[in-house]
Amino acid sequence: MEIFYHVLINPNSGGGNGRIVGEKIIDYLSEHQLAFDVRFTGYPDHERQFIRELAQTTLREYQPEDQSNQPYPLLLIIGGDGTIHQVVNELYRLKKQFPIAYIPAGSGNDFARALNLPKDPVAIIEHIHQNTQPTFCHILHYDEAIYGEEGLALNNVGIGLDAAIVYETNHSKVKDILQKFNLLSFSYLSAVIQTLVKQRSFPILVEANGQTYNFKKAYLCTTSNHPYFGGGIPIAPKASVFQNKLDLIIIEKPSMLLVPWIAFKIFTRKHLEAKFCHYIQANKIKIVSTIAQHGQADGEELGERSYDITFDLIEQPFWF
Ligand SMILES: Nc1ncnc2c1ncn2[C@@H]1O[C@H](COP(=O)(O)OP(=O)(O)OP(=O)(O)O)[C@@H](O)[C@H]1O
Numbered sequence: 001m002e003i004f005y006h007v008l009i010n011p012n013s014g015g016g017n018g019r020i021v022g023e024k025i026i027d028y029l030s031e032h033q034l035a036f037d038v039r040f041t042g043y044p045d046h047e048r049q050f051i052r053e054l055a056q057t058t059l060r061e062y063q064p065e066d067q068s069n070q071p072y073p074l075l076l077i078i079g080g081d082g083t084i085h086q087v088v089n090e091l092y093r094l095k096k097q098f099p100i101a102y103i104p105a106g107s108g109n110d111f112a113r114a115l116n117l118p119k120d121p122v123a124i125i126e127h128i129h130q131n132t133q134p135t136f137c138h139i140l141h142y143d144e145a146i147y148g149e150e151g152l153a154l155n156n157v158g159i160g161l162d163a164a165i166v167y168e169t170n171h172s173k174v175k176d177i178l179q180k181f182n183l184l185s186f187s188y189l190s191a192v193i194q195t196l197v198k199q200r201s202f203p204i205l206v207e208a209n210g211q212t213y214n215f216k217k218a219y220l221c222t223t224s225n226h227p228y229f230g231g232g233i234p235i236a237p238k239a240s241v242f243q244n245k246l247d248l249i250i251i252e253k254p255s256m257l258l259v260p261w262i263a264f265k266i267f268t269r270k271h272l273e274a275k276f277c278h279y280i281q282a283n284k285i286k287i288v289s290t291i292a293q294h295g296q297a298d299g300e301e302l303g304e305r306s307y308d309i310t311f312d313l314i315e316q317p318f319w320f
Contacts, residue, residue, distance in 0.1 A: 004071040004073050018083075019040075025125055062317060078121075144309045159309075220249070223246055224246070248279070258276070262276060265277075
């Protein structure tokens with residue numbers, strides 16, 4: 001199948017890695033005389049505008065028996081989890097199911113891990129180019145009743161600790177300075193330590209599989225469709241984008257002395273059976289937190305507020 005690549009690059013993702021990866025891919029496409037055009041985002045949310053333009057003028061849904069005599073227009077996204085989050089949400093808003101090819105260039109790249117993509121961007125574009133059809137993956141769909149918001153997440157939606165870490169990292173006073181010196185991971189680490197101490201426990205109500213659960217001392221409450229968050233932490237080791245199930249992980253506020261042991265349990269994927277952890281798998285999950293908490297979807301802030309949020313899964317085609 002002949003393909004025309006519509007490349008969309010967030011040059012700022014991964015502290016500038018997006019530009020480096022993007023240039024490698026442009027070189028690859030040029031050297032192999034493949035048809036493409038390229039767009040660089042210039043500011044936050046810019047990807048949404050490009051997607052609207054491409055959706056109106058150029059992209060088309062994939063049909064196994066494509067009758068068109070034009071090359072297939074394939075969207076190729078280069079950026080981090082936040083970039084691809086914006087893209088799928090804009091496509092969802094437009095009610096379009098265009099396949100997405102994705103080359104990670106962020107700092108976390110959890111969705112790329114979920115798809116088991118190779119580390120080398122050139123190896124990824126080679127696979128993409130050899131492929132002839134998309135694969136449908138399950139991604140999270142959420143509906144928040146209090147603010148009437150709806151959206152998609154490729155990785156996870158968190159209420160509590162993980163979302164407070166995202167907030168702290170994004171609003172850290174030293175973040176811009178550390179970014180200049182390529183020390184963003186220090187800003188993340190300092191946000192993690194500060195938030196571990198600062199985050200209080202909160203009560204939540206969960207409805208899943210026809211049952212209602214009350215958790216009085218939730219600390220971290222993450223709904224996921226694959227194992228990873230925070231750049232490779234296997235928080236939901238049994239989740240997979242290839243199965244039609246959501247995984248909810250709730251961790252209760254521990255004594256600070258136990259944090260290293262809990263971290264060890266999580267990294268060795270042995271936390272699901274531990275006393276501090278509650279694990280629920282279902283196709284639909286409702287979570288109510290009446291006490292205002294930070295929320296995050298794929299590392300993008302949802303705000304500090306109460307939540308009445310229902311999750312299920314939708315299918316999105318990916319080309320990898
Ligand atoms: N040129 C740009 N300058 C600044 N922000 C941008 C630009 N283009 C896109 N964005 C915004 O950056 C955010 C996404 O960044 P992204 O998550 O891809 O990178 P990252 O944070 O480095 O990676 P990761 O999420 O994997 O850690 C999105 O909200 C997006 O709208």
